[in-house]
Amino acid sequence: MAKIRGAVVVDVERCKGCVICVNACPTNVLSMSKDVNGKGYSFSYMENPEACTGCMSCSLVCPDVVITVYRMKVNE
Amino acid sequence: MGELRLMKGNEAIAEAAIRCGCDAYFGYPITPQSEILEYLTLQNPEKTTGMVVLQAESEIAAINMVYGAAACGKKALTSSSSPGISLKQEGISYIAGAELPAVIVNVVRGGPGLGTIQPSQSDYFQSVKGGGHGDYKLIVLAPNSVQEQYDFVKLGFDLAFKYRNPVLILSDGAIGQMMEKVQISDFTPRWTEEEIVQMTGSWATHGKPETRKHNIVTSLNLQPEPQEEHNHHLQRKYKEIEDNELRYEKFFCEDAEYVFVAYGTSSRLCQKAIQLGREKGLKLGLLRPITLFPFPKKQIKMATKKAKAFLAVEMSAGQMVEDVQLAVKGKRPVKHFGRYGGMIPMPDEILEAMEELIAKVEKKEAKKAQKKAKKKAEKEAKKQKN
């Protein structure tokens, strides 16, 4: 069966830790880091990458445009 | 060469704009300069040369429309009279700060406040000492004839683009309303898009092509260091303007012992006063600044070699006189004569003021001579005793 898999790459150093993406993800992929980046912000990362569908919700609302989204069809 | 025409000063500004390839005029009605907007809307140059003419909702809007058009590398003009120019000051400061070329006409009327619609020269400080906020200078041209009203529009744009600096034509209600013969020039076509890109592509906003970085027109520096550097740059530019763009006129100055300093309408009245004075045998002359910034400081200082005193004649309570005093540096008496609040002085009033000054200077001289003679006599008497 064909399935859609996605992944996101967060530009960690530009993330301001606003959590808006985490809140927007329908499949609870994202979470905020325990560490901080160079600017002292906790940043967003895929805690639960298998659940990502590449729906772009996170990237659409990210105010700092730091999320890049990838998506592909996989046959399982 | 174009024709000779009888024109009002305000119309001359408008006609000159159309003919010198101006791209846009934005203005708001106010007496005594409304004819500029009226003439332009009547001519409707958008249909001929393509020049845009728009009545704005206020002087504030008009000067900011000029900002927008000028930042595109276009030749943009606005005009107003004193109260309207006060409203434009924020915009003028931005234009100076962002280094945009633009021409602004002030057909001055009497103030303060709503004042009067009659001619005045009481906006000198506002024109040459800043007017708006920050350290900036306008190039200030002061026409004294309808012909110069006409000629200074083109000159204004030439200087504005040469230095990327706003140019102010400081006229007054008398010149604006007066009718005189004007030698009209032929039409200079407006710059084409290609010419504009070629000439202003390094700074103006035309839409960013692939071939260059984006152009930004701004007067903002959040950091003080670059802002100070920007100010240094502006000051260097103003110095260059002072070195290269001074314009003035001398009238009977060769043998003059008493010199009028006057610009615009006052300079014409002084010419008449000189004629009357010379008939009486008074050696009078006139130094007429044509540019008020730059101001003919050196020329006035030089004149102290021959001149015994200066009379600054202005239709104001005394504004330019301060710059004359600064130039003379206390070496000679400098007095002011003016009618204001919309009143225009008569040549015989001006002559009378000069004669008063002459009388004072001569009285002082006579006293000095008397003292000297007395001292000499005493010395001699002492000598003889010994």
Added chain:
Amino acid sequence: MSISIQDIIKEENKVFSKTKLLTDKVFSYCPGCGHGVAHRIIMEVIEEMGIVNQTIGVAPVGCSVLAYDFMDIDMQQAAHGRAPAVATGISRVFPDKYVFTYQGDGDLAAIGTAETIHACSRGENIIIFFINNGIYGMTGGQMAPTTLEGMKTSTSPHGRDLHQMGFPIKMTEIVAQLDGVQFATRQAVHTPSAVRKTKKAVKKAFENVKNKKGVSFIEIVSNCNSGWKLAPVKANEWMEEFMFPVYPIGDIKG
């Protein structure tokens, strides 16, 4: 067969990345501020339409004063409130170009009300983007004309008292009355679906300019986390609960 993340993260699988019409500079905005999303959407539309070489933007005075540092297009910075007049000047001398202003609520609805109304009334062929966050963000959270009743700001510390301070102004409804306005809409950028709708509106606005239809006025109700003193996610919830009833989302004209 299990697939690794590295297999997914490949150029050919990329479905969303930053538009190249945003520069590499980090936005000067507070975490979670809606200005960033609004910037991005506008730049995406310009890129997609391929009109960067024909577009000139006007930045306001407000938090987005530095929009010109982030938008990689030719831009001018206008005096506080005067952006519609500046845009008029540009559009009149470049009638075939795409000209837009980007303004806050203090800029557009207070000091620049006259310029806004008259640019709209003349039907200038421009787009006005109006970021309504109900506050003066840049100067530290003072009351704006759009501040809600009872809302606390640094100059309405006891909450906006309507008798003393007047009512919140609804600019989009006002300009929709003017014949020069072709399209007036109120949108938001806090959820994916809001972003999609806003982008559609932005596209429509640029199409309107292309077809010389007059003013397109797009209000974006947005957050000001710093001014509202709320964490970003909370601020967006507060916005839905309190701002949207006063400033309802949707097309008002056109």
